[in-house]
Amino acid sequence: MKYRAIKGVQDILPPDVYLWQEVESTARQVFAPFGYREIRTPVMEFTEVFTRGIGETTDIVEKEMYTFNDRAGRSMTLRPEGTAPVVRAYVENHLYSLPSPQKYYYIGPMFRYERPQKGRFRQFHQIGVETFGEEDPRMDAEVLDMLRCFFERVGVDNLRFEVNSIGCDECRPIYRRALIDFLTGQIDSLCSDCKRRYEVNPLRVLDCKVKGCGEIKKKAPGITDYLCSGCREHFDALRGYLELLKIPFRVNPEMVRGLDYYTRTTFEVTSEFLGARSAVAAGGRYDKLIEEFGGPAVPGIGFAIGVERLAALIKDRHGIREPVPTVYFAAIGDEAEKAAYKLASEMRTKGIRVELDYSGASLKSRFRKADRLKATYVFIFGEDELSRGTVRYKRLSDGEQGEINKDDVMQFFG
RNA sequence: GUGAGCGUAGCUCAAUGGUUAGAGCACUGGACUGUGGCUCCAGCGGUUGUGGGUUCGAGUCCCAUCGCUCACCCCA
Numbered sequence: 440m441k442y443r444a445i446k447g448v449q450d451i452l453p454p455d456v457y458l459w460q461e462v463e464s465t466a467r468q469v470f471a472p473f474g475y476r477e478i479r480t481p482v483m484e485f486t487e488v489f490t491r492g493i494g495e496t497t498d499i500v501e502k503e504m505y506t507f508n509d510r511a512g513r514s515m516t517l518r519p520e521g522t523a524p525v526v527r528a529y530v531e532n533h534l535y536s537l538p539s540p541q542k543y544y545y546i547g548p549m550f551r552y553e554r555p556q557k558g559r560f561r562q563f564h565q566i567g568v569e570t571f572g573e574e575d576p577r578m579d580a581e582v583l584d585m586l587r588c589f590f591e592r593v594g595v596d597n598l599r600f601e602v603n604s605i606g607c608d609e610c611r612p613i614y615r616r617a618l619i620d621f622l623t624g625q626i627d628s629l630c631s632d633c634k635r636r637y638e639v640n641p642l643r644v645l646d647c648k649v650k651g652c653g654e655i656k657k658k659a660p661g662i663t664d665y666l667c668s669g670c671r672e673h674f675d676a677l678r679g680y681l682e683l684l685k686i687p688f689r690v691n692p693e694m695v696r697g698l699d700y701y702t703r704t705t706f707e708v709t710s711e712f713l714g715a716r717s718a719v720a721a722g723g724r725y726d727k728l729i730e731e732f733g734g735p736a737v738p739g740i741g742f743a744i745g746v747e748r749l750a751a752l753i754k755d756r757h758g759i760r761e762p763v764p765t766v767y768f769a770a771i772g773d774e775a776e777k778a779a780y781k782l783a784s785e786m787r788t789k790g791i792r793v794e795l796d797y798s799g800a801s802l803k804s805r806f807r808k809a810d811r812l813k814a815t816y817v818f819i820f821g822e823d824e825l826s827r828g829t830v831r832y833k834r835l836s837d838g839e840q841g842e843i844n845k846d847d848v849m850q851f852f853g
Numbered sequence: 854g855u856g857a858g859c860g861u862a863g864c865u866c867a868a869u870g871g872u873u874a875g876a877g878c879a880c881u882g883g884a885c886u887g888u889g890g891c892u893c894c895a896g897c898g899g900u901u902g903u904g905g906g907u908u909c910g911a912g913u914c915c916c917a918u919c920g921c922u923c924a925c926c927c928c929a
Contacts, residue, residue, distance in 0.1 A: 443920085498927045502854080520929085549929080554854085556923060565929060632926070643927090697928060718929060745929030771887070804882080806889035814889095821887065835889065 447553070447561030454761040458750050459564075461760070462593060463546055466566045466744075469589045470544050473581070475568055478543040480524040482550075486514040491731065492523030494699025496639070503551040517550035521567040522700070522725065522741055529571055530734035539572030539737070546746075558713050558748045567722075569741035574726060576673050579704045580680035582740055586708060586720060587686050589744070595710070595752050598719070600688040602681070602706040604674035605642075605695070606666050608727065614665035615641060625655050645693040661692045670703055677704060700725040704740065712755060713748055720744040765852070767809035768795035769802055771821035779820045782830075782848065791852055810835060 444450060451459060467477070490500050505517035518524055525543060528534070534541050546566045553559060568585070570578060583600065590598055606614060619641050622629070626637060629644065633652050636643040645656055666674060681688050688706075696705045705723035713719065722742025729737045766786065770779035776797075783793045794812060796805065802819070809817045819831040830848060833840045843851050 446920085503927080551928075553928075554925095555921095556925095559928070563929065567929090635926090721929065743929055748929060769888085801882090802887050803885075803889075808889085810889040817889080819887070823887090831887090833888070838889090840888085 445561070447555035449560065449562075454759045455750065455754075457761050458753060458759045459746065462746060462749060462753070463566070465593050466544065466546065466589060469585065469592055470568065473542065473585045475542040475544045475585075478525060478528060478545050479547070480518075480521075480528050480545065482518055482548060483515050484518060484524055484527065486516040488523050488527050489516055489519060492526065492700065492728065493520065497697060497699055499551065499697070503553055505550045505552055519549055519551045520698070521545055521547070521549065521565055521743055522569060522698075522728070525567075525569045525741075526725075526728055526732050526734075526739065529569075530729060530732045535571065535729070535735050535737050540578065541571045542568065543570075544568040558745070558751065560747060564746035565743040566746060567741060567743035569739060571729065571739045572737050573740075574673075574738040576676040576704075577680055579673075579677045579724060579740055580684060580686070582722070582742065583681060583686055583688070583706060584684050586742060586744075587684075590708070593749070593753060594757060595719075595749065596756075597710060597712075599709045599711075600686060600706065601691040601694055601709065602677070602688050602704065603662070603691050603694040604666060604670055604677075604703050605662060605701060605705055605723075606670050607702045610665055610667035610670055611662075614660065614662050617660045617665060618642065618644075621659050622655075628652075628655060642695045646695050656693065663690075663692050673703055696721070696723055700728045700731070702726045706742070710748075710752055712752060718745070719748045719752060762792070763813040763815065764792045764794045764809075765814070766791060766793045766816045766818050767805070767812060767814035768793055768818045768820065769805040769809070770795065771802065771819075772825070775820045775822065775825045778825060778845075779818075782820075782845065786848065789849055789852075 486504070486506055489504060493500050495501075499519050504519055507515060509515050525545060529541070529543075544567065546564070548562050548564050550562055552561060555561060568582070570582060583602070587600070590596070605611060619637075622637050622641060622644060626634065628651060629637065630647065630649040630652050633644045633647050633649070636647070642662075644652065645659070647653070647656070663674075678688075678690070691707075694705060694707060701723040703724045703726065706721065707718050708720040709717040710719055711717060720742055722740070724738065724740040726738040729735065729739055768779050768783055770776040779795060783795050786793050794809075794814065796808070800808075806817060814835060817833045817835060819833065824831055824842070827842075828845050829842045830845055831840065831842045832851075
């Protein structure tokens with residue numbers, strides 16, 4: 440084979456593409472009543488948008504970005520996530536001068552240079568939302584409510600909603616200190632990865648799946664006990680509203696997010712059917728990020744849904760609905776084929792899906808093909824019908840046949 | 854970046870180191886000349902990922918390489 444797709448990217452072909460269309464249109468339908476409007480940002484940004492936004496020491500920035508110099512020597516990066524670009528657009532276009540809160544959603548490809556595996560690709564797609572200008576915990580709950588609604592509409596259940604609060608600039612450093620102090624005493628018992636995490640990002644130790652570390656984790660101080668009064672009240676209120684909205688959730692004090700910009704609320708939606716990495720959606724609050732981008736002190740919250748992972752779940756649950764042809768046109772003979780060609784054009788113009796072939800194959804093989812295409816009707820159109828000015832039809836589901844006047848074809852489809 | 858597994862027909866897979874690498878599905882045609890699905894028959898389809906090596910003989914064993922998959926790190 441001469442050419443092949445790049446590692447970790449993939450073609451989205453029919454029938455899968457119909458699933459994607461369904462997912463995307465459901466997202467639009469679900470988000471609209473919550474007041475979300477679409478925003479489209481470029482797939483490429485100046486590299487600083489991500490290094491500053493996501494954090495210099497995160498894995499994404501350190502080893503996963505598609506970064507290159509353009510012809511003028513400026514460093515550009517294919518977006519590895521959606522929040523930083525949307526925040527950049529929000530600040531650059533002064534969207535904060537519009538009435539708060541401003542709510543946006545986006546749908547599109549992201550790029551990360553990673554080893555592909557189940558549910559992980561180098562080009563993958565996210566449906567994300569970002570809300571600017573509201574710090575009330577009711578907004579956090581609302582965003583989760585919208586997620587719940589989306590998954591319900593798209594027909595995926597058995598999901599776990601996990602929430603946590605990782606505090607703010609005030610309380611997180613204090614907790615971090617306490618955790619480090621604790622881990623320092625246990626360092627010899629930690630797994631090798633966790634020894635590295637201890638240096639780089641101690642909170643990640645909480646995320647470790649190794650058994651030995653789990654034992655240590657149980658005794659470790661929890662973030663929940665270190666939240667400042669503001670963060671504690673916010674988190675308590677959020678849980679209250681989630682209960683009010685009857686959103687089933689679990690508090691997971693060990694959940695740590697990989698991006699630096701999160702404050703207070705973080706959450707993940709996971710499924711046990713997704714293999715090693717089970718998150719199908721994740722997000723959180725980022726109250727300092729807009730300032731970081733040179734904007735006003737405006738809080739934000741958002742999430743992203745992994746479309747590939749979601750599509751895999753839906754495919755498992757209920758497969759794919761693919762549109763089928765209404766009519767398979769089998770014309771026999773030069774004159775009839777010519778007339779059928781014309782009639783098919785008229786029908787298509789009216790929105791009826793018509794398949795006709797130019798192969799001149801036997802009627803039998805055309806029926807076979809019509810059957811394979813799952814056409815609703817076969818139209819038979821030969822010398823006899825041509826001279827009578829009619830079309831013979833056969834409904835494939837039950838074999839019912841009849842003959843209709845050529846001029847009544849449109850009526851036939853009512 | 855690290856580790857493991859797997860590469861044979863379009864797809865799913867067979868083939869003790871030994872004839873001309875097979876089967877099912879799919880595709881094309883026929884039985885049925887203007888009527889699909891079911892059945893039967895036939896046909897089409899291969900550089901066994903690639904390159905070396907061992908051997909009288911390699912799809913099979915060895916080495917390298919490329920690719921895919923899964924897992925780790927990390928992430929949607």
